Amino acid sequence: METKNSEQFPKGFPKQHQNRQPGKESEMKPEPIYELEGYNDLGKKLLDKVAIITGGDSGIGRAVAIAFAKEGAKIVLVHLKENDDANKTREIIEKKGAECILLNGDIGSEEFCKQIVKTTIDKYKTIDILINNSGEQHEQKNLEDITTEQIRKTFNTNFFGAFFLTREAMPHLKQGASIINTTSVVAYRGSKTLIDYSCTKGALTTFTRSLAINLADKGIRVNAVAPGPIWTPLIVSSFDETKVSQFGSDTPLKRAGQPVEIAQAYVFLASRDSSYITGETIHVNGGDMVNC
Template sequence: MNEPTQQPPGSTEAMRRKPDHGEDSYRGSGRLEGKKAIVTGGDSGIGRAVAIAFAREGADVLIAYLSEQDDAQDTAKLVERAGRQCVLVPGDLADRDQCEEVVRRAVEAFGRVDVLVNNAAYQMTHESVEEISDEEWVRTFDINITAMFRLVKAALPHMGRGASIINTSSINSDMPRPTLLPYATTKGAIANFTAGLAQLLGEKGIRVNSVAPGPIWTPLIPSTMPPEQVAEFGKNTPLGRPGEPKEVAPAFVLLASDEASYMSGGLIPVTGGKPIL
């Protein structure tokens, strides 16, 4: 099936083969009852699957996303259908003020932050270093890693013992794809940021972990990769296919839950069988 090419960041609605976010399959069991969560990049892809799972597990969710579009509204409806509150905050997380606004809105709505999911990301494909502009390099870092630092710094005063920070890294942190050089470099930085931050926040009782997805079918793929790569996406994994967003969300649920009370500084791979060493 040929997938239509999109402009980044892409949208779920424009995809011919729709990702499965667990809309019809995820069943909650109260594992996050009463928790208050922020999910960046929560309008589509992995972020949408996490927002759905969190809501069905009993959490209220603030979704931060880039721009007004149907994806965010659709995700909000799914959260609210689970009986939970959903706050939508559009804006560019490359802007420090926007990072602070996300946390301010969460505290205004919920009173505190129990779970911070740093998931928003930017990537583009390039065949040579010469194709990568300074502006794109800086923007990739601003969104993928600097925003995490700013969001954490803003959220910490509103997080208590038992709170959880979950950062989305990637298999690229261990096996960098050369055509995704800026993106892959930030994902390595995220893995190290997570490990260091976990040690800094341990005495506060705040846990910090990361999830490292492999090839997951989201709007980011047809909007940032050439058609020939999209057609083969995920086929080189031991499981022979790309993952669905719903297959990544349970790792976030575990790390957000009190069941993971002794898990901090770790990285959970969700890679279809590709090892992360």
Template sequence: MDDKTHARADAVADHERAIQRDIDARDRASGDATPSGAVQAGARPYPEPPFPRQHQTKPGDEAALDPAPLYDAPFWKGSGKLDGFAALITGADSGIGRAVAVLFAREGSDVVICHLDEDADAEITKAAVEAEGRRALVLKGDVSDPAFAEAAVKATLDAFGRLDVLVPNAAFQEHVPAFEDLTYDHFDRTLKTNLYGYFNMTKAAVPHMRNGGAVVMTGSVTGLQGNKDLLDYSLTKGGIHAYARSLGTHLAPRGIRVNVVAPGPVWTPLNPADKDAEAVSEFGSQTVMKRPAQPEEIAPAYVFLASPQMSSYITGEILPIIGGYSGG
């Protein structure tokens, strides 16, 4: 190489060092300028970790959560996006399911509230739907039982005369500290609720849905990225994603759209009924937002995917709502 080439290389290196010196000086002057608190970019402030240490027995009780989950979205103004519809939501007694039920009602839909055995929570959801001026029906049962799925769809048709939106949302989640701790019984329960339950509900509902109808499933970030302690749960959520993509293609000629909302950490009874009290106190702090979502922050995505006014050209898609990616 000639002297001119060497001189240019030396000049570029000097330039790089000058840029570095400038940034180093700014770092020393500012210290750690990154805000340490959780991100608050919503319509109202949301709770952030650390939360009170707490643990619940399954399936969890929303009324016992501290702080109480925010689900009623008082800032949301309905505009008839689901006017005259009837929706069936599993796991609708609490958490995301309750928030979805409230917003569906605010958009003009009657709602069927399916739950396992959380009677008090389900009645609160029913009252919230009725406060929006819509009809509500509460059904107690196990989604892994095909007979319950058939009965729930029949009850919906009997009560409201139609079924426009199905939201398979009920889930079972329980971590294992070691792979050897994942028993067949545990694995079977997870698949029965999370996969068989989704199949049973769609199998029963689809024959009664008309053009313009929608299925909006609840997936999970664990189905996208995996989770070392939720082996079976992550498997089922990945399966739900694949099922929705396939079913969306299959039902497209009938005008029925199928999509998935895949949340990250959300402040609902599901996780305090799984994690130990210490982990619950820091729940959601690992996200870019540095806090878990509140149910009312997730529910608008279900309205979007359920409404033919808003998402008529969307099917077989997965919408992650994970609070930002926290990787490097």
């Protein structure tokens, strides 16, 4: 496995676009970096923990799933329809000697969320970690161009899916369990062309803070990770080829982040190393200062 330092991560990308969300990682040029020597090689902090990860087939979700597997967790990987990406992620995880099951469906469906929890409990009898990571976004230049269908669909995937799945999982979460939501830098600074997406991430941020207070007495921690520009299939399936080629260049570090560079934040929040942290957000955004 090749070792890379930060100077070796790519700055700028070839022009490209995919017409369907959430996009295929295997068709990206270059493919996102989801694993590197020296990243998340710390031990077995999550040994025998059962982790549900939505949007786990590619991008941030894939990197988190692999990082968790290396820490000894059993992975329940939830994805929409990109079966090739999901199968590749499972293959990587199993080669590391970890367990992984795939569940395919629409996270915005209450019934599917119930199925995720039932399948997990039937197989593993417990849920220790819940990662609400599924997401979609659709650019619109004007507010009046955001249709009712679009905003409902975006909220279903980005917020209601997290709400439904967390609600269904609650009866099975015990003291020491960890819930981690993937929010976004745009929840804090907004976005000119991703208005509804930013709203969903703002909702996830306040959900994180409120639920953390609600569950503190039960010993269940709730935190979030707020990515900046990270090189994932969602990017090439959301933006035109010119924006893709410039993606991340406006950060202080002058490049997009790679999934492997954010995965360790989830490991930290899921492990006992963060036992005194709840209701907080870790910002992994290349130096983009935000008001928290």
